[in-house]
Amino acid sequence: MAKTKVVEIEPLTRVEGHGKVSIHLDDHNNVKEARLHIVEFRGFERFIKGRPFWEVPVIVQRLCGICPVSHQLASAKAMDLIVGAKKLTPTAEKVRRLMNYGQIMQSHVLHFFHLCSPDILFGFDADPKIRNIFGVIRKMPDLAVQGVMMRKYGQEIIKATSGKKIHGTGAVPGGVNKNVSIEERDSFLKDIDRMKTWALSALNLAKNYTLDHIDTVETFAAFNSSHLSLVREDGALDLYHGKLRAIDAGGNLIFDQVDYQNYSDYIMEEVRSWSYNKFPFIKSRGHIDGWYRVGPLSRMNTAGFIDTPEAQTAMEEFKGLTRGKPNHMSLAYHWARMIEVLHCVEKIEELLNDPDLQGNDLLVKGDRAEEGIGVIEAPRGTLFHHYRVNEDGQVTYCNLIVSSTNNNEAMNRAVTKVAHDHISGRPKITEGMLNHVEVAIRAYDPCLSCATHALGQMPLVVEMYDPGGSLLERRGKCV
Amino acid sequence: MRNAIMHSKDPLRECLEVAYLDSPGVYNSSNDIPNDPALPLILDKVYTCAEVVKIDYQIPGCPPSGDTFWQTMTALVNGTPIDLPYGLIKYD
Numbered sequence: 369m370a371k372t373k374v375v376e377i378e379p380l381t382r383v384e385g386h387g388k389v390s391i392h393l394d395d396h397n398n399v400k401e402a403r404l405h406i407v408e409f410r411g412f413e414r415f416i417k418g419r420p421f422w423e424v425p426v427i428v429q430r431l432c433g434i435c436p437v438s439h440q441l442a443s444a445k446a447m448d449l450i451v452g453a454k455k456l457t458p459t460a461e462k463v464r465r466l467m468n469y470g471q472i473m474q475s476h477v478l479h480f481f482h483l484c485s486p487d488i489l490f491g492f493d494a495d496p497k498i499r500n501i502f503g504v505i506r507k508m509p510d511l512a513v514q515g516v517m518m519r520k521y522g523q524e525i526i527k528a529t530s531g532k533k534i535h536g537t538g539a540v541p542g543g544v545n546k547n548v549s550i551e552e553r554d555s556f557l558k559d560i561d562r563m564k565t566w567a568l569s570a571l572n573l574a575k576n577y578t579l580d581h582i583d584t585v586e587t588f589a590a591f592n593s594s595h596l597s598l599v600r601e602d603g604a605l606d607l608y609h610g611k612l613r614a615i616d617a618g619g620n621l622i623f624d625q626v627d628y629q630n631y632s633d634y635i636m637e638e639v640r641s642w643s644y645n646k647f648p649f650i651k652s653r654g655h656i657d658g659w660y661r662v663g664p665l666s667r668m669n670t671a672g673f674i675d676t677p678e679a680q681t682a683m684e685e686f687k688g689l690t691r692g693k694p695n696h697m698s699l700a701y702h703w704a705r706m707i708e709v710l711h712c713v714e715k716i717e718e719l720l721n722d723p724d725l726q727g728n729d730l731l732v733k734g735d736r737a738e739e740g741i742g743v744i745e746a747p748r749g750t751l752f753h754h755y756r757v758n759e760d761g762q763v764t765y766c767n768l769i770v771s772s773t774n775n776n777e778a779m780n781r782a783v784t785k786v787a788h789d790h791i792s793g794r795p796k797i798t799e800g801m802l803n804h805v806e807v808a809i810r811a812y813d814p815c816l817s818c819a820t821h822a823l824g825q826m827p828l829v830v831e832m833y834d835p836g837g838s839l840l841e842r843r844g845k846c847v
Numbered sequence: 848m849r850n851a852i853m854h855s856k857d858p859l860r861e862c863l864e865v866a867y868l869d870s871p872g873v874y875n876s877s878n879d880i881p882n883d884p885a886l887p888l889i890l891d892k893v894y895t896c897a898e899v900v901k902i903d904y905q906i907p908g909c910p911p912s913g914d915t916f917w918q919t920m921t922a923l924v925n926g927t928p929i930d931l932p933y934g935l936i937k938y939d
Binding site: 388390403405407409411413414415433534535632635636637638639640641642643644646649655767 | 861862863865867870871872874875876877879880881882883885886887889909910
């Protein structure tokens with residue numbers, strides 16, 4: 369029996385949460401199989417049972433410290449339906465939207481400047497002693513400072529709308545518990561032009577990287593897939609609310625304008641033995657072909673246009689690269705992400721100039737319902753929250769499909785393709801080769817803490833096993 | 848709150864069944880919960896980090912504030928005792 373070597377990359381670095389990659393090799397170092405394992409199980413869906421429904425938007429934020437706002441808003445949207453609030457007041461909806469734009473801005477900025485920039489500024493194979501955030505600070509101090517300041521801006525928006533930067537309480541069933549004061553508004557308006565300038569320069573950095581390295585970007589972890597997101601009724605990009613749209617690899621509609629209260633008629637989740645993370649798929653296409661991608665790249669593919677002028681111009685250029693057909697390049701996520709940052713800044717400015725933010729009509733109530741589903745576009749993609757609540761106001765059922773879970777199959781495909789293209793058949797496996805695998809995963813900015821309700825500088829260990837599971841060799845590397 | 852599942856009164860088994868077997872939207876051809884050797888076993892209870900690995904200094908909070916980090920790091924660099932005022936270690 370031929371021997372199989374397994375190369376494990378654990379822990380994954382510069383991603384949110386914990387995961388590991390295993391690459392199975394034969395005697396000639398040909399890749400037989402590669403997998404991204406999600407190694408945590410957290411069980412939110414079970415222990416949320418029995419909790420009072422109004423507590424849920426606060427509890428479920430503990431899924432994550434990076435995008436708590438997304439979980440707060442998705443669950444609050446579900447609980448709006450539980451309290452019979454079919455339409456929020458203009459103030460409530462706009463405060464929530466502002467919160468969401470602040471959230472997506474700070475999360476995207478954190479990823480681009482701090483997690484991804486070492487790879488694109490220094491190269492995937494660069495010396496890991498330089499290829500890290502401290503290398504970025506040394507080489508491009510202005511860029512590093514912009515990253516920190518833009519993230520801070522988004523976080524302050526969250527604080528003003530949610531009460532705290534992390535794990536706040538602003539969105540409540542039926543609306544919000546505070547408006548935005550004139551003083552808060554003015555403190556943000558003061559810096560908005562600087563934010564737009566920096567958002568444009570980050571966008572140019574991401575775009576120029578893509579265009580200057582197009583040979584790499586077109587092939588690296590690139591593969592055809594379907595794409596899914598919310599879109600507005602007129603097909604515009606909408607990160608807070610809309611209807612579900614899915615397109616196939618050629619850009620044809622699989623479904624469109626689907627009310628997300630009916631998501632379970634369209635989406636299912638497959639369980640596989642080697643990951644605590646499930647694999648969602650589009651029901652009508654089956655569990656083998658039904659997988660899809662979500663997040664910034666998918667949103668650029670599904671949305672027809674963007675309703676803010678500078679981001680729209682950027683989107684046209686983005687779509688021009690693939691002549692209007694869906695873009696399937698994993699590395700194009702970075703460019704798409706920076707278009708969204710610009711869009712968020714434009715939207716934040718638009719909202720800050722809207723006097724509804726200072727309104728005092730914050731809450732709506734109606735007839736109680738037993739079931740509510742809330743869906744939102746989180747930084748990493750479409751986020752589903754589904755609850756049932758009994759007469760006593762206790763949660764009896766909870767199902768969550770989080771953004772990074774939607775990209776589970778796609779990240780596995782990315783890992784497999786990069787392992788085949790960059791590791792297979794090479795006599796010696798180097799740190800740089802293994803970093804290629806991590807670069808592919810990082811493109812999706814996965815949040816593996818969230819994905820397990822249900823991935824700096826760290827030691828990387830390569831272990832090789834024989835088919836019986838005995839350890840053949842263990843190499844520790846300081847990277 | 849990480850692994851807060853363990854605070855649930857129900858046995859762990861039921862949590863896993865809810866997540867991987869019994870939910871209406873789940874497709875599970877093997878009818879097993881994930882059990883591949885590549886996955887770590889789920890622990891019997893929640894352990895604090897200090898129960899598992901040696902920790903020299905701990906800063907409480909999720910997350911600690913920027914000021915808390917700053918004061919802690921400054922004290923470490925200067926070799927002075929870490930003395931955080933109540934306001935920096937009080938959490939809601």
